Amino acid sequence: MDINDHIESPLKLKISFNKLLEQYESLSKSDDVFVATKAKQVLKIGTDFPELKNGFSDVSILKKREKEISAILHDTFSPLLTKNEIKTASVPFHNLIFNASERFKNIIKTAGDHFRLEIKNMPQDDMYIIACTIILNFCYGYNLNLRRPFYYEIPNAQGVLHYYKILYNADFCEIIPTDKAKKITKEDYEELLDNFDNVSLWKEKFPQNSYTFKGFVISNIFDVTDDQSISNIKSSLIVDDTCMDENFSESFHDIFSSLLGIQDLKVGFSIFNKEENAFERVYGIGANSFLINNEDTKKCADSLCKWSYNRLLKENKNFSVSDVDKIYELSKGKAPHIATLHQQGIKSAIFAPIANDSGLMGILEIISYKPQVLNSINANKLVDVMPFIVSAVERSNNEEENLIEAIIQQECTSIHPSVSWKFKQAARKFLIESQRNKENKPAFSKIAFENVYPLFGQIDVKGSSNARNQATKKDLALQLSLVDKVLNNIPQDEKLPIYEQLKFQIEVFNSEIKNDFKVDTEHQITTFFKHEVEPLFIFFSDKKNFAKAAIEDYFSKVDNNLGVIYYYRKNYDETIALINKNMSALLDEKQVRAQAMYPHFFERFKTDGVEHNMYIGESITKEESFNAIYLYNLRLWQLQVMYEMENYFYQNQHEYPIGLDVASMILVFNQPLSIRFRMDEKQFDVDGTYNARYEVVKKRVDKAFIKGTEERVTQKGKMSIIYSQKEDEVEYLKYVHFMQSKNMFDDDVEILELQDLQGVTGLKAIRVSMIYQKNEGDQKTFYTYDDLMKEIKA
Incomplete structure (x- = not known):
């Protein structure tokens, strides 16, 4: 077997002791008789067995000349230190070891029969390139420092991994070019300096087996487990x-x-x-x-x-x-x-x-x-x-x-990513000024954006106040009936006139719930439960033996934290919360795509439904890239997403604890305005008196009536688009017609005039019925609001 088999390298390896024998050549002339005699004995081995000097690659010679090689390496591997030193003789870039100290042999033996010794941090491509750099050093005098620490990882008897660092002694090596070797010019060297990772280039300059390596290396190995760990x-x-x-x-x-x-x-x-x-x-x-x-x-x-x-x-x-x-x-x-x-x-x-x-x-x-x-x-x-x-x-x-700050910013403040650059800019300026003038604290710069176009939309739960009142009435009536049940279970001989008065109070409260429910009725009845009913029932439980089942039933239905029955109101609150969660999640998901179309400011709020504000313009994007087409695109996107949100709501209405309706509305504002971040409120608001008109309309318009009627403009099953300018009407009618072609809107388009709001006149509305879509198998079915209600109730 040849040591060069299955190895790709620019070096053709030959084990040789020529350089070591040259050292003994000098020692043979020493004045020290003992040293000179020993050196002559070693030189005789080299003369008697010339292959040890000339070099060989046949592995079998290592076994055949084991005794002679051991004699040549006797001084290098001192018997006195063999049980302490970790030392080997080998050839570079090869796992072949032909001489080793006793301690090294014991370490390998302890590792087990299945252990295979190999250098852990020597990638194959790096091995070729490192061999090339050694040639550059040996043959061309380029001092390339590519010394990297190499390690063995060897387990001990208990299986615990130890790390051993390898230090090479290359004093007994020589590298000789063959006829395959290419002359390396200064230009070649400079090209290689910038191309360490280009193994193909190195192989081109240093073809395989184009140089002969003669010699061997001594590896001095040290246990560095602590340091490496x-x-x-x-x-x-x-x-x-x-x-x-x-x-x-x-x-x-x-x-x-x-x-x-x-x-x-x-x-x-x-x-x-x-x-x-x-x-x-x-x-x-x-x-x-x-x-x-x-x-x-x-x-x-x-x-x-x-x-x-x-x-x-x-x-x-x-x-x-x-x-x-x-x-x-x-x-x-x-x-x-x-x-x-x-x-x-x-x-x-x-x-x-x-x-x-x-x-x-x-x-x-x-x-x-x-x-x-x-x-x-x-x-x-x-x-x-x-x-x-x-x-x-x-x-x-x-x-x-x-990360916590980022989450707080995302979840709890209005600093949207589209405008964060402005805040960072102001914060950096604030920091620099603070460092320059440590005595006087500078003011934080005003955060404002001029000439931005606003977009506002909301999906509002219709009749939410009435639904909340109805839930409250049902809870209070149920609790009053449970109190009445307890009072009816009082034995005749235990009855007192005060109990008759309590029953009378219950009748009065029931009448108010049915016929005259006022703002403070809920508070009065809750106070009655807390201060008059519950102390009495606790007294009955502790001191009396009657109505125990009815009292237990009462307290089992009363919420421990609130002290009242919270069943119908809980259904209402959970419905509102779930509507907000689902609508917000859908809107947030769609927003990712909208931001990719063109960056803009976005914020949403959860009320009895979901509202959102958007602002788009040059000052927000900080680049000269804004065009009116991006505004028109965002308006169409908003209209489509509002439709999708309402369609999603009705298709999943069965998931909500109680059945509620929603109404969608978009406010169109024709002129650009300025917005400013209000530090005290931690949110953006319009800047300037003129722009305040937009905020007034935004807060009041969903309650506006159609002119000359008592009908509100926002209605369930319909999309309402509020505007004031003729060009807005023309623009949005185009969007409505486009969405009609997609079976999203019906054909009953209305153009309505609205009654004047306080300080605001001339508002109009486009109102159109939605057609709700539902996938059934591979087919889409389409419903008007009335069709959908019949389908849901069927």
Whole structure:
């Protein structure tokens, strides 16, 4: 077998001891008789067996000349150090080893029969290029520093992975060009400098087997398990994506096993919540918490005894439990952390505080299911790794704060991504001015956008106030009937005149609910339940033996928090909440596509339905790209999405606890206006007196009546488009006709004049019935509002 078989390399390998024999040539002339004699003996071996000097690639010669090779390498591999040094003789870029120290042999033997020795961080392509750079150094004098640390990963008898760093001694090597070698010019060298990753180029300049390598390398190997484990921990923590990987914790088990030299360790983490004085489980990294036994959260005082609490939280020092079972017996199971470990079958553990100058941030937990393997002695090895863990947790905390801020901004404020650049610009200016003038705090710049076109739309629940009142009446009437039932169960001999007065009060309240329900009626009846009925029923339960079933029935139906029956109102509230949730989700989903068409400001509000504002214009996009076509496109998009939202609502109306109707309305404002972010209200509003007219119309128009009638412009089953200018009417009639062609609107288009609002005159409306669509198999069916109601009720 030839050592060059199945290897792609610019170097044709030959094992040779020529360079070593040249060293002995010099030593043979030494004045030291012992040294000279020994050197002559080695040189005689080279003379007697010329293949050892000239070089060979036949692996069988290694076995055939094993004794002679060992004699030549006798000084290099001293018998006195063979059990201490980890050392090999080999050829480069090859796993073939032909001489090794006893310690190296024992390490390989311990690893097991199935272990295969190979350099872990040597990619195949890199191997070829590295060989080329060695040729550039040896043959052309270009000092290219490509020294990288190479490692072996070898398990010990317990299966714990050890890391061994390899340092090469290349004193006994020579590289000779063959007739295949191409002359490397300065231009070639400069081209290669910028093309390390281009393996094809390197192969072109250095063809396979175009140089001969004669010699061997000595590998001096060192156990760097501690250093490499620390480096692996550091690397794992530096990479953000790794820290969020579900496999992150599993890799930590192996790293800490290598660091501490203990097999089958488990690593856990828990977060310290300072505000709650509690430990919390870490999610997203596949980590357990052995301290709180995977509960979501647990108070520190319930997790630790007094001593361990002070040790971790006050002193910020680690502690170990080398024998859990023993301590559990001594403490009689009263130490919370010991009891928790014992419950999980853990036999030894180390708890290390992850703390900085501001105090505790979390706990690193290392556990074993074997006693005494974790203790206060090997806990000291954590000193070198904790700074990296602390830094990673600090970074994670900062990222979490930023994420929380981003969520708050997205969910709780009106700073839409389309305008965030303006806020960042103002914040950067504020920061610079603050740093320049630390004595006087600068004012935050005004955030405003001029010449933007507004769009407003809403889907409102029709008759929501009446529906809420009806739900309230039903709840109150039901509760009054339950009170009356209890009073009717009072025995004759227990009846008092005051009970007759209570029954009379119930009749009065029932009459008010049916005939004269006022603003304060609900409050009066609720007060009656709280102050007159409930104390009496509690007295009956404690002191009397009658009406117990009726009283239990009463209290079982009364909401514990509200003190009243909350059944019909709950159905109403849940219906409104579900309508808002579903409509908002659909609108948000459609908005993603709209933003991709052309960026614009967008905000929505949940009321008894869903409202949304949009503003589009040059000042928002910050680029010279705005055209009126984007405004017209957004108006059509809004009309289509409003239709889709209402169509979606009615097709899914069966999911809501109670049946309600909605009405859709769009407000068209012809002229551009200015908007300004109001810092006190944390939202955008129109800027200037003239523009305020838009806000007035927006707030009042859905309650407007058709001129000369008592009919409101917004009606269930119809889309209402409010406007004031003729050109808006022409534009939106085009959109309506387009959507009629899509079977979205009916043919009953109305042009209506509206009664004047306070300070606003000349409003008109296009109103058209919607045709609701429903997929049935491969066919679409179409309904008017009346058809749909019949279908739903059928």
